[in-house]
Amino acid sequence: DAGVIQSPRHEVTEMGQEVTLRCKPISGHDYLFWYRQTMMRGLELLIYFNNNVPIDDSGMPEDRFSAKMPNASFSTLKIQPSEPRDSAVYFCASSLAGWGTEAFFGQGTRLTVV
Amino acid sequence: AQSVSQHNHHVILSEAASLELGCNYSYGGTVNLFWYVQYPGQHLQLLLKYFSGDPLVKGIKGFEAEFIKSKFSFNLRKPSVQWSDTAEYFCAVNALGRDDKIIFGKGTRLHILP
Numbered sequence: 386d387a388g389v390i391q392s393p394r395h396e397v398t399e400m401g402q403e404v405t406l407r408c409k410p411i412s413g414h415d416y417l418f419w420y421r422q423t424m425m426r427g428l429e430l431l432i433y434f435n436n437n438v439p440i441d442d443s444g445m446p447e448d449r450f451s452a453k454m455p456n457a458s459f460s461t462l463k464i465q466p467s468e469p470r471d472s473a474v475y476f477c478a479s480s481l482a483g484w485g486t487e488a489f490f491g492q493g494t495r496l497t498v499v
Numbered sequence: 500a501q502s503v504s505q506h507n508h509h510v511i512l513s514e515a516a517s518l519e520l521g522c523n524y525s526y527g528g529t530v531n532l533f534w535y536v537q538y539p540g541q542h543l544q545l546l547l548k549y550f551s552g553d554p555l556v557k558g559i560k561g562f563e564a565e566f567i568k569s570k571f572s573f574n575l576r577k578p579s580v581q582w583s584d585t586a587e588y589f590c591a592v593n594a595l596g597r598d599d600k601i602i603f604g605k606g607t608r609l610h611i612l613p
Contacts, residue, residue, distance in 0.1 A: 416599060427605030428543075428589060441598060476542065483599030487533060490543040 389491035391477050397497045403465040406494045409458055410479030418478040418488060419452055419462050428476070434460065435483065467498045501526040501594040503604035511610045512580055520575040520607050522564075522590035529595040532573040534564055535603075537587045546588070549573065560584070582613045 390409040398404050410417045418433040432442040437454045445452070449468070454460040464471055474495050478488040506521035524530060534546040547558025554566040564575045573590060590604040 418601070420603075428603040430600055430602065433600060435599065441600060478543075480601075487545050487548055488601050489545075490535075492542045 389477055389479050389489055391475075391491035391494050393494060394492060395495045395497075397499065398467055400468055400498055401466045402498075403463065404467045404471075404496060404498075406462040406475050406477075406496070408460045408462070408477030408491060410460070410477070411489055412458065414479035414481050414489075416480040416483055416486075416488075417454060417460050418480075419460070420476040420478065422474045422476060422493070431462070464496075467496075469498045472497050501530075501592055501602055503590050503592050503602055505588075505590055505604035505607050507607045508605070509608045509610070511612065513612045514582055515579050518575070518577040518580050518584075518609070520588055520590075520609070522573045522575065522604060523571050524573065524590075524592040525571065526592065526594045531593040531595075532564075532566060533591040533593070533601065534558065534562070534573075534575050535589045535591060537589065537606075539586065543589065546575070580609075580611050582611045585609060585611045 392407045415436050419431040420428050421431055422428045431444045432452045433440055434454045450464055452462045474493045476490050476493045478490045480486045480488045502525045504523045532549040535543040536546045537543045546562050547556050549556045549566045556564050562577050564573055566573050587606045587608050589606045591601050593601045
């Protein structure tokens, strides 16, 4: 397996624009996590899915953020409208099962909102 | 909710020095504990994990960590660091009975001087 695949690797956008980040988890993994990494706040869990169903989105900062998982092999994180404070590295991770299993991370998407 | 504290935000050592990075978690029940490493410009990779059994866990690249339940700690150690260990290190916890989330500490940046 190629691991968790995220796209794009880098995204630069203007404030107010819609941004969509994409993730393909490892095949067979039932859990998918979206994290945001910033210098100030470290690695924050935004939302996670189990079998394509959102389980906990309490980490999503605002209504401008939304995430979907239409099938087992694809998830998106959307920011609309984007703001400069959304600039961060966004990581997607997947795990085989829930509790007790490690998460495998993608390469991340570095988002810059100007 | 469970949380993870990493005491050192930035550590600078010379090659061959011994390393210990502190990690404490807050949760009174059964936990899984992880250390992840993020090399410059790369994604997070698992260094080692504790699920049960021997509280002294051996990981890759000569790292080890000791789970001390009474202290809610899971400190990372390496007897002799190398320049290639320069990276950011994240401690993470997954709490049984809470949910399937993996919560990360804010990370410790380790810089090894050649």
